[in-house]
Amino acid sequence: MFDFRIVTTWFDELLRVTCGLSNFWTILIECVVVGLAILLAYALLAIVLIFMERKVCAYFQCRIGPVRVGWWGTLQVFADVLKMLIKEIFAVDKADKLLYYLAPFLVIIASVGTFSFLPWNKGANILDFNVGIFLVTAISSIGVLGIFLAGWGSNNKYSVLSAMRGAVQMISYELSLGLCLISAVILTGTMQISGIVDAQTGPWQWLIVQGHVPAILAFLVFCIAGNAEANRGPFDLAEAESELTAGYHTEYSGMGFGFYYLAEYLNLFVVSGIATTVFLGGWAPLNIGIEGFDAVMNYIPGIVWFLGKTFVVVFLLMWIKWTFPRLRIDQILKLEWKYLMPLSLVILVLMTVCVAFGWTFTING
Amino acid sequence: MARLIMFAILAVVILASAIFCVSTKRIMRAATALLFVLFGVAGLYFLLDYTFLGATQISIYAGGITMMYIFAIQLVSKRTLQGLSERWLGKRTFLAAAIALVGFATVVVVLLKNELINNTIINGDTLSKEVTMDTIGQNLMSADKYGYVLPFEFISVFLLACIIGGLVILNNNKKEEESK
Numbered sequence: 328m329f330d331f332r333i334v335t336t337w338f339d340e341l342l343r344v345t346c347g348l349s350n351f352w353t354i355l356i357e358c359v360v361v362g363l364a365i366l367l368a369y370a371l372l373a374i375v376l377i378f379m380e381r382k383v384c385a386y387f388q389c390r391i392g393p394v395r396v397g398w399w400g401t402l403q404v405f406a407d408v409l410k411m412l413i414k415e416i417f418a419v420d421k422a423d424k425l426l427y428y429l430a431p432f433l434v435i436i437a438s439v440g441t442f443s444f445l446p447w448n449k450g451a452n453i454l455d456f457n458v459g460i461f462l463v464t465a466i467s468s469i470g471v472l473g474i475f476l477a478g479w480g481s482n483n484k485y486s487v488l489s490a491m492r493g494a495v496q497m498i499s500y501e502l503s504l505g506l507c508l509i510s511a512v513i514l515t516g517t518m519q520i521s522g523i524v525d526a527q528t529g530p531w532q533w534l535i536v537q538g539h540v541p542a543i544l545a546f547l548v549f550c551i552a553g554n555a556e557a558n559r560g561p562f563d564l565a566e567a568e569s570e571l572t573a574g575y576h577t578e579y580s581g582m583g584f585g586f587y588y589l590a591e592y593l594n595l596f597v598v599s600g601i602a603t604t605v606f607l608g609g610w611a612p613l614n615i616g617i618e619g620f621d622a623v624m625n626y627i628p629g630i631v632w633f634l635g636k637t638f639v640v641v642f643l644l645m646w647i648k649w650t651f652p653r654l655r656i657d658q659i660l661k662l663e664w665k666y667l668m669p670l671s672l673v674i675l676v677l678m679t680v681c682v683a684f685g686w687t688f689t690i691n692g
Numbered sequence: 693m694a695r696l697i698m699f700a701i702l703a704v705v706i707l708a709s710a711i712f713c714v715s716t717k718r719i720m721r722a723a724t725a726l727l728f729v730l731f732g733v734a735g736l737y738f739l740l741d742y743t744f745l746g747a748t749q750i751s752i753y754a755g756g757i758t759m760m761y762i763f764a765i766q767l768v769s770k771r772t773l774q775g776l777s778e779r780w781l782g783k784r785t786f787l788a789a790a791i792a793l794v795g796f797a798t799v800v801v802v803l804l805k806n807e808l809i810n811n812t813i814i815n816g817d818t819l820s821k822e823v824t825m826d827t828i829g830q831n832l833m834s835a836d837k838y839g840y841v842l843p844f845e846f847i848s849v850f851l852l853a854c855i856i857g858g859l860v861i862l863n864n865n866k867k868e869e870e871s872k
Contacts, residue, residue, distance in 0.1 A: 351693050351694055354694065355694075423718060423720060423721065425721060426720060426721065426724060429724065456743045456747075457743060457744075457824055457825050458743050458744050458747045458825060461744075461747050461748075461751070462743070462746075462747040462750070464751065465747045465748075465750040465751035465754075465755060466750060468750075468751065468754070468755030468756070468759075469750070469754060469755065471755070471759060472724075472727065472754075472755075472758065472759060472762070475759075475762060476720075476724065479720055491766075494759070494763075498759065517825070518825050519825075
């Protein structure tokens with residue numbers, strides 16, 4: 328298994344020993360480098376996801392999607408990004424301009440904040456607190472405020488309506504999201520993200536296998552709630568084009584709109600990434616207990632496993648988005664408060680019982 | 693050094709947002725500024741390595757309470773929302789200043805009496821001791837001498853009372869509507 332810690336310790340040694348920098352400057356340079364890496368990965372993944380969404384959507388609707396710009400339409404997204412960057416930025420009359428300009432940043436902070444928690448490889452966790460999972464849910468709740476302020480600051484009745492819907496929906500679905508994560512925490516006994524992934528290395532140790540029935544249910548509920556949390560799929564009534572023009576980001580142009588667009592796709596990726604980390608083993612390779620097979624699988628680097636599994640979940644969520652019709656606001660709230668939330672409470676109890684009586688699936692004992 | 697710089701940045705953010713929060717005339721801006729004050733306080737907790745407390749601060753205050761404030765603000769009149777009816781009231785300013793002074797005095801007395809500044813400067817290492825989630829969970833749910841299970845349960849009773857109160861108010865409104 329490739330351990331990314333080799334690279335980080337090498338870089339640390341390079342700064343400290345070879346260049347002879349003090350503790351303060353070493354940490355400062357490392358923080359800047361890591362920050363740039365996060366933002367670069369964020370932008371690149373957004374481009375990949377937007378292209379993927381267009382192609383997947385096209386194939387689900389029996390079209391072929393963008394094909395003109397570049398080979399098989401690969402440069403289409405770059406052209407779109409360029410267009411977005413040179414758009415005119417304007418402000419709405421009599422709107423609260425401060426909140427109008429502030430709101431996209433709150434959304435992007437929440438998105439980048441949760442993005443930094445993902446475990447990319449063995450030893451490549453960027454933020455790894457001992458309250459990891461809890462902090463992820465805490466930071467993701469900042470995004471709700473960004474959406475609400477966007478609607479409010481736009482001085483547009485459709486935006487306010489959409490922001491209300493979006494905020495109510497996200498607050499509601501955060502409950503079952505959190506409860507599913509807690510049931511995973513019960514199984515692994517740690518909230519630290521690297522600890523959760525470490526608990527899933529080894530033959531048949533992915534949580535979805537280890538925790539069998541409650542874990543599979545928790546994974547499904549997590550995917551549904553995550554889809555709603557990212558304001559996507561059948562739950563995208565906050566930006567229902569046919570009734571609310573474009574929802575809370577109707578009045579934004581240029582990078583203001585770009586931030587919402589980015590955050591939407593990256594939230595999809597973050598939700599899939601956290602589902603992968605918590606239930607599908609993160610960077611942990613597929614091991615089945617046969618030595619030769621496991622050895623071959625262990626040669627594949629963790630980042631390939633992580634990205635592979637995450638993109639499978641992303642594809643599942645896109646499949647759901649382009650297959651199901653949009654729900655009404657009352658249906659969305661009913662689904663959460665009357666079905667998903669009680670179900671996740673039942674999952675929580677079931678998982679606790681399984682762990683307490685040792686009914687989990689472990690080979691090592 | 694790094695700690696000092698971070699503390700200075702956080703202090704400036706907290707103070708600036710706090711002043712903006714109380715001096716702005718628009719109520720939504722005040723709520724947003726309050727959010728940044730709470731973020732700054734969470735940042736201070738992280739600076740002290742109280743990660744659990746910091747996460748709780750973000751989750752409950754920034755994510756929950758501020759959101760609730762904003763929903764409640766939507767219920768006030770349109771003139772207040774647009775910042776038209778807010779005026780500078782002389783009497784209230786004095787009262788608020790007096791209350792703020794009492795709070796400041798309390799903090800100063802606590803600081804001086806417990807000699808917190810001396811203690812932290814002498815035992816600087818105690819700052820960077822991270823408490824694990826295990827310890828926090830055990831203490832929160834234990835009924836031993838220093839266990840917190842009683843206050844923990846008491847909070848849940850309190851929340852239950854809040855929910856029941858909300859339902860009762862809702863029920864009264866419905867009855868009034870029906871009788872009309």
